[in-house]
Amino acid sequence: MAGAKEIRTKIASIKSTQKITSAMEMVAASKMRKAQDRMESTRPYAEKMRQVIGHVALANPEYKHPFMHARPVKRIGLVIVSSDRGLCGGLNNNLFRRLVREIRSLRDAGTEVEYCTIGTKALGFFRRVGGKVAAQATHLGDAPRVDDLVGTVKVMLDAYMEGEIDEIRIAYNKFVNTMTQQPSIEQLVPLAAGEDAEQLTHHWDYIYEPGAKEVLSGLLTRYIESLVYQSVVENSACEQSARMVAMKSATDNAGELIDELQLIYNKARQAAITQEISEIVGGAAAVSK
Amino acid sequence: MAMTIHVDIVSAEGNLYSGQGEMIYAPAVMGEIGIAPRHAPLVTQLKPGEVRVDPGGGKPQEHFYVSGGMIEVQPFKVTILADTGVRAADLDEAAAQDAKRRAEDALANNAADIDLAKAQVELAEAAAQLRAIERLRKTR
Numbered sequence: 001m002a003g004a005k006e007i008r009t010k011i012a013s014i015k016s017t018q019k020i021t022s023a024m025e026m027v028a029a030s031k032m033r034k035a036q037d038r039m040e041s042t043r044p045y046a047e048k049m050r051q052v053i054g055h056v057a058l059a060n061p062e063y064k065h066p067f068m069h070a071r072p073v074k075r076i077g078l079v080i081v082s083s084d085r086g087l088c089g090g091l092n093n094n095l096f097r098r099l100v101r102e103i104r105s106l107r108d109a110g111t112e113v114e115y116c117t118i119g120t121k122a123l124g125f126f127r128r129v130g131g132k133v134a135a136q137a138t139h140l141g142d143a144p145r146v147d148d149l150v151g152t153v154k155v156m157l158d159a160y161m162e163g164e165i166d167e168i169r170i171a172y173n174k175f176v177n178t179m180t181q182q183p184s185i186e187q188l189v190p191l192a193a194g195e196d197a198e199q200l201t202h203h204w205d206y207i208y209e210p211g212a213k214e215v216l217s218g219l220l221t222r223y224i225e226s227l228v229y230q231s232v233v234e235n236s237a238c239e240q241s242a243r244m245v246a247m248k249s250a251t252d253n254a255g256e257l258i259d260e261l262q263l264i265y266n267k268a269r270q271a272a273i274t275q276e277i278s279e280i281v282g283g284a285a286a287v288s289k
Numbered sequence: 290m291a292m293t294i295h296v297d298i299v300s301a302e303g304n305l306y307s308g309q310g311e312m313i314y315a316p317a318v319m320g321e322i323g324i325a326p327r328h329a330p331l332v333t334q335l336k337p338g339e340v341r342v343d344p345g346g347g348k349p350q351e352h353f354y355v356s357g358g359m360i361e362v363q364p365f366k367v368t369i370l371a372d373t374g375v376r377a378a379d380l381d382e383a384a385a386q387d388a389k390r391r392a393e394d395a396l397a398n399n400a401a402d403i404d405l406a407k408a409q410v411e412l413a414e415a416a417a418q419l420r421a422i423e424r425l426r427k428t429r
Contacts, residue, residue, distance in 0.1 A: 038302075041302065041303035041304060042301060042302065042303070044297075044299045044303075044304050045299045045300060045301045045302075045303075045304075045370065046301075048297060048299050048368050048370060049370060051368070052332070052359070052361045052368060052370070055361070055363075056332060059330070089419070090415070090416065090419045093412055093415045093416060093419070096408070096412055097412045097416070100405060100408050100409055100412065103403060103405065104405055107405075113403075116392075117392075123395055123396075125408075125411075126396065126403070127395065127396055128407070128411065129403055129404050129405075129407045129408040129411065130402060130403050130404045130407075131402060131403035132402070133392045133395075133396050134389065134392060135385070135388035135389050135391070135392050136388065136391050136392040136395060137388060137391070138391075145302070145373065146301045146302060146372075146373045147373060147384075150376075150381055150384045150385075151381070151383075151384025151385045151386070151387050151388035151389075152385075152388040154381050154382075154384065154385035154388075155385045155388050155389055158385065205330070206330045206331055206332045206361075207329055207330065207331040207332070207333075208331075208332055208333070209317060209318065209319050209331070209332075209333035209334075210318060210319065210333075210334075214334070215332050215333065215334060215359070218334050218359060219332075219359055219370075222301075222358075222359065222370065222372070225301070226301045229301050229302075249426065252426075253426060
């Protein structure tokens with residue numbers, strides 16, 4: 001029974017791994033539900049904000065904020081939203097692959113790119129491959145807060161206002177459903193104006209306090225922050241669901257491995273017993289002769 | 290029945306309140322404002338303080354603390370976009386400096402530009418690993 005003991009230890013070790021992966025799967029499932037709820041609860045703010053900005057843009061056409069004004073693009077700021085932790089399948093890698101493709105085509109067009117990373121995985125990626133990272137935020141946890149993102153977003157917006165960059169895009173994983181996450185890159189600034197379907201029939205203007213400029217820049221900054229926040233929340237829902245799927249398949253794999261090893265163990269045990277019996281029988285036959 | 294105005298109070302992290310009110314009080318930057326139905330259209334910033342909604346009919350007032358934000362008033366609708374934390378120009382600036390410094394600390398000796406070839410090799414390796422795992426599962 002030489003191999004039997006080793007096989008038994010192997011089975012035990014796989015079983016304990018399986019316990020961990022199945023626990024992680026369950027944790028990810030419950031966190032995913034919470035992240036999805038959070039995703040839902042960010043929507044009203046962005047919607048209301050969009051409405052108000054739409055109204056202001058309609059009511060006050062003579063003042064144009066720089067965020068709503070497109071200019072020739074020479075440098076682009078890219079905000080990259082990634083997860084803080086690994087063990088979530090190809091989630092971050094898929095995003096980075098999409099990103100590298102985008103950066104390549106931008107570079108071919110002669111556009112420079114600078115980055116702003118959210119989450120440790122993106123930071124680690126740029127640390128390994130190089131690139132100008134202007135700002136970063138990590139360890140946002142399972143319940144990210146808007147306040148944690150304010151500084152990072154402001155660095156990019158300031159760079160835009162000062163003309164260092166001419167466009168800001170955001171790269172994150174879009175939550176399609178539990179099984180599918182879509183790496184996507186969207187434009188943040190300048191805002192695509194006039195997309196609001198709601199049209200006010202009569203013309204009127206707001207009273208602005210203290211002034212149109214302050215009010216509008218306050219609104220737009222918050223709007224962009226809320227868009228970034230939404231992406232972060234969506235990415236965290238993606239992370240949890242990707243982890244859930246990855247851990248489920250790991251648990252299944254471990255189960256299959258255990259079954260296989262159990263079979264091998266049983267065979268080895270049976271072989272050892274058979275050998276022992278034949279030895280005894282052989283010994284007895286030799287004695288009785 | 291008295292005239293009412295619809296109030297929505299939302300923050301980036303969730304919905305706080307939605308309902309009808311006879312009178313709304315909010316801490317605007319230029320001083321506290323009271324809004325009754327048919328108020329003139331107004332957009333202004335809020336400073337940290339208390340938003341009160343008087344639902345009318347002798348019911349008790351609803352109180353909300355906001356740490357700043359924006360308010361949009363239309364004749365029959367008030368939208369309050371509340372901030373989740375205290376915002377001030379210098380605080381925001383400090384946060385921005387902090388984010389910058391973090392990036393500089395983390396990437397002290399980083400190359401100035403992204404090495405695309407290196408990035409692609411790394412990603413290809415990771416993708417190959419995942420594919421191998423996938424194949425292993427199917428063949429078994």
